[in-house]
Amino acid sequence: MKWVRLIKYFVFLCLWLPLPGIAQEEESAEIFLEDYTDEFQEYFFEALKQKGIENYDKAINALLKCKEMDPESPVVDHELAKMYQLNNQMGIAQEFALEALRKQPANLWYLNTYVSMIYYRSLDLDAMKRQLPYEHTELRENLARILVDKGEYDLANSLLKDLQKNELTRGLQARIADSLAMKDNNLDTESVDGEKAKDNPYLELVGELQGLLDKGQYSQLEIRSTEVLEAYPLQPFFYFTKGVALNGLGQFRSAEEYLLMGLDFLTNDEDLKNKFYKELVLAYQGLGDTDKANMYLSKLKNGS
CATH class of the missing domain: 1.25.40.10 (Tetratricopeptide repeat domain)
Known part of the structure; x- marks a missing residue:
């Protein structure tokens, strides 16, 4: 059925294991679906359908029905966070984003949603430490990864100093060094032509x-x-x-x-x-x- 396929796709996004593991994601999605009633799945599909036509109030109402049926689902919390964000209700959106992260701290997708909500207001590392389940090493590594991708090198460096050195953290530090070297040399980081691109991986x-x-x-x-x-x-x-x-x-x-x-x-x-x-x-x-x-x-x- 069409709605089953769409829910499988959504769960694939929300579980967010490494990209090469797509087959594993399909299996995880099947397990997720088996745990829920037809009523839950119908409300979930209705939310996705309403989101697709940008009717966010109705999408939120459908997801809140899912929330009533399973208050502990981080998947539902995360989609509620994104829906409230799209509906410009940022305070509630952030609460649901944090709730999803507390239940699944290692999820890169959930963390990226949370950071995107606060990115244009304030990126305060101390505030994030207080709000996030910061004791989880993988969450801190994911946060460093997101900050580097967003060009927030000072914040990322502060975070990386407190992380154990491994392949990921060393790679992030190398990317920061490359980007800062380009900035020091007054190179145009928007160009992808000629010698300029060769200086930036x-x-x-x-x-x-x-x-x-x-x-x-x-x-x-x-x-x-x-x-x-x-x-x-x-x-x-x-x-x-x-x-x-x-x-x-x-x-x-x-x-x-x-x-x-x-x-x-x-x-x-x-x-x-x-x-x-x-x-x-x-x-x-x-x-x-x-x-x-x-x-x-x-x-x-x-x-x-």
Whole structure:
């Protein structure tokens, strides 16, 4: 059934294990569904449907029904957090984001949602330490990862000093050093051309994937996008290239999943957002879902 497929997709997003473990995610989603009644699943699907048409009040009401049936589900808490955020109710959104994190501190997806809520107001590391279940090492590592991806190098360095050195923390420190060296040399970090990109690993990867995309080398683009997402799981451009590659290979359902994930990470980049919309139109046309294709085509035309 369509609603079962959509709930499986949502759980895939929320559980957020490493990207190569997609088969494991499908199994986890099946286990999740088996634990709930048809009534719960129907309310959950209704929430996703209402979210898709931007009717957030109705989506919230449906999710609150799910919350009544399972007060301890971090999946429901996380989706409520995102829904309240979309409805511009930031105080309640933050409460649900923190509730999801307290139940599942190691979840990178949940933590990224929380940070996105406070990012444009204030990133106070001391305040985050008080609010978050900060005693969990994996949460602190994930927070450092998010801060580096957002270019908050001073905060990330402060956090990394208190973490045990391992492959992840050393890699993050190297990325910070590379980015600060570029800044010191007055290089344009927006450029992905010529010698400038070669001095920055992230920009070099962007240039490489853009080259594969321009040439229509979809098989190689799909492989490299998957590899790059392991190192940069919060960068929407790499979800975009993965989605383009999957569309090009005729794998429209997988393209839909990666494109929707990438949109969740996207902020303040209208050009890239429109590129996502174009690819979603192609994915839904390939799936024969005319309603969804037209919805994203309308978003593209309206610039919303």
